[in-house]
Amino acid sequence: MKRSIFLFLSFFLLVSIAASAQIQKAKAQWSYSFSKPDVKKGETVDLVFTATIDKDWYMYSSDFDPDLGPMLTTFTFEKNNTFEVVGKLKPQNPKTKFEEVWNGNVKYFEGKAVFKQTIKILADNPVIKGTSEYQTCSHVTGLCIPGGEDFEFKGLKVAAAGSTVAPESTPAESNVASADSTENAAAAPAPATVDSSSSTLTEKAPVAAAANTEDTAADGSLWAFALAAFLSGLVALLTPCVFPIIPMTVSYFTNQEKGKVKAFMYGISIVLIYTLIGTVVSRLNGPAFANFLSTHWLPNLLFFGIFIVFGLSFLGLFEIVLPSGFVNKMDQKADQGGYAGVFFMAFTLVLVSFSCTGPIVGSLLVASAGGEVVKPIIGMAAFSAAFAIPFTSFALFPQWLKSLPKSGGWLNTVKVCLGFLELALALKFFSIADQVYHWGLLDREIYLAFWIVIFAMLGFYLLGKIRTPHDSLLEKVSVPRLLLSIITFTFVIYMLPGMWGAPLKALAGYLPPQSSLDFDLSKRSAGTAAAGNSSEIAxxxxxxxxxxxxxxxxxxxxxxxxxxxxxxxxxxxxxxxxxxxxxxxxxxxxxxxxxxxxxxxxxxxxxxxxxxxxxxxxxxxxxxxxxxxxxxxxxxxxxxxxxxxxxxxxxxxxxxxxxxxxxxxxxxxxxxxxxxxxxxxxxxxxxxxxx
The missing domain is CATH 3.40.30.10 (Glutaredoxin)
Incomplete structure (x- = not known):
């Protein structure tokens, strides 16, 4: 009897486990799209399979040894005469790890998986259907669940094979044998007009720019810009307009009910205000203005002027201030108390510190202006985070105030150093306009001469040999100032050979091209060794x-x-x-x-x-x-x-x-x-x- 009960319970348990296993679903949701919205018959297009994977789960890829053990992701198409598969399935950047249980390397995705399959379109209304098979596994429990579903791609517009989307008889692709081509020594046999149908791009198709999988510089530059913005926020804290405000702000919150909560809200408000500024800038710019802002003479000269004005302000020629009436109104709002008062207090801080932070914020916005949408927002968020963290931290832990150095002339030193850097960076914008429009006003040696003088003056300033209007008398040079002056003069000496043709690789991209040098020793020493057949192909x-x-x-x-x-x-x-x-x-x-x-x-x-x-x-x-x-x-x-x-x-x-x-x-x-x-x-x- 007991044995029968045991067998019954075991059978019931197995049935329960099997039933529960049947309701387990693979932890991924799929979507399907085309790499471009329309093509011509006979052209290729990529099918994009995108899986959103649940948290703590991962999916195996399709590009490792199928005999290793795990189930690879596969897509099987229903064959018909409207399309044909070209090449293999291409997983997009899967991760790789060694799994001991399989004794080999596997590839997998976390969070999101993307697969691409190239197909050739053979008919006006292609029918693209099939089924998928894949496997998702849990990082937590080790449970693996196979999955699969039917898929179908819809919505592709197919143009007739004879239609063209490239410009017809444009100067870029027209026959070279034209009336004005006789002046060119290289226009020997005129080539046949390029067949634009060889391009895989159709009219209004998306253009691969920074999203190109091989062009990882965009992501790197965004992280670098965010880091630069964060460091700029830390520098802004050391300016005379901001540093003395920290103790006053902390004392305000230490005497408040729920002071720690309000201090935290104060920091968030600072971040929100600056990020809002970045958002407005990004929306005003928009991607359509990218080329205009980065190459046209008007915005580049405007940015050049802005940097010059900010630089002179930092040097002490004048101060950039907002209207006092506007600042006073914000200050009155801050005195009302409550969380609204905390927000307006943060707004007042932004306004009061504008004469010191304005040039830095303006420089960040100018540096990100180029049709970018994300960059100004990221920049302002990073800047404001660095700006807000000390205020919030000292308000939460007021005992830390004892470790702060006292305000003094060193704050103005930081401001003046930033002024020299602003003047140097201003030249980059003028240089772009000068190169694009071939003015010939700021060739490489003139640009370098300005930088050599500016940084030499910065070095002498750090040694106390130059004083600006708001500087106090420097009786002795501190070790940090001495080290900074050594670095500055080293940079100056590094730039000097560039006046006669040294490539200056560390500054590649920030200087005008070397071909703009009037006197280049490297060319003269090379002589005609590399001249080749230059006269033949001019x-x-x-x-x-x-x-x-x-x-x-x-x-x-x-x-x-x-x-x-x-x-x-x-x-x-x-x-x-x-x-x-x-x-x-x-x-x-x-x-x-x-x-x-x-x-x-x-x-x-x-x-x-x-x-x-x-x-x-x-x-x-x-x-x-x-x-x-x-x-x-x-x-x-x-x-x-x-x-x-x-x-x-x-x-x-x-x-x-x-x-x-x-x-x-x-x-x-x-x-x-x-x-x-x-x-x-x-x-x-x-x-x-x-x-």
């Missing part, structure tokens, strides 16, 4: 643009293709810009590498296409782009349109290796400071061209 716009490192090449797309066909070499396209910091850094740190330089010089026909140049072309060469329906009048506008329409990208630097018809040989490359990687990239293009 062509359009060679009076406006110059390649670095004595390289020879073109600045017109069709000329480069024509010459490449003549000499039977692949083409290296450099989509660049006058105001592109990363472009200059690549040239100074990667192109200069002997392995890279040798390949560029011997294996390729180089064409540099400046996308931000404002040189206006004759009206006969204007055209209306079918991408954005705007008239392209300048060299830069036409180069940028070519990059978008032909190569589906608008980021710089962007390097394309193409054949004589402009077709890509290998996947393009963006910002990458690894010279070995870049040399391998050039080798792969040459090998593909040879095939």
């Amino acid at each position: 062509g359009k716009y060679s009076d406006l643009f110059h390649l670095p490192h004595e390289l020879n090449g073109f600045f017109d797309y069709q000329e480069a293709l024509a010459y490449a066909k003549k000499v039977n070499k692949p083409v290296f396209i450099d989509f660049t810009g006058h105001g592109c910091v990363n472009c200059r850094e690549m040239e100074a740190r990667v192109w200069v590498d002997p392995a890279v330089l040798q390949r560029l010089r011997n294996d390729y026909v180089i064409v540099a296409l400046y996308v931000d140049d404002k040189t206006e072309l004759p009206e006969s060469q204007w055209y209306t782009s079918k991408y954005d329906n705007k008239v392209k009048k300048t060299i830069g506008a036409q180069n940028a349109d070519l990059q978008i329409v032909k190569y589906n990208n608008n980021a710089q630097p962007h390097y394309c290796l193409v054949d004589h018809e402009g077709n890509l040989l290998v996947k393009p490359k963006n910002y990458d400071l690894n010279a070995a990687n870049f040399a391998a990239f050039l080798d792969s293009g040459k090998a593909a061209f040879g095939k």
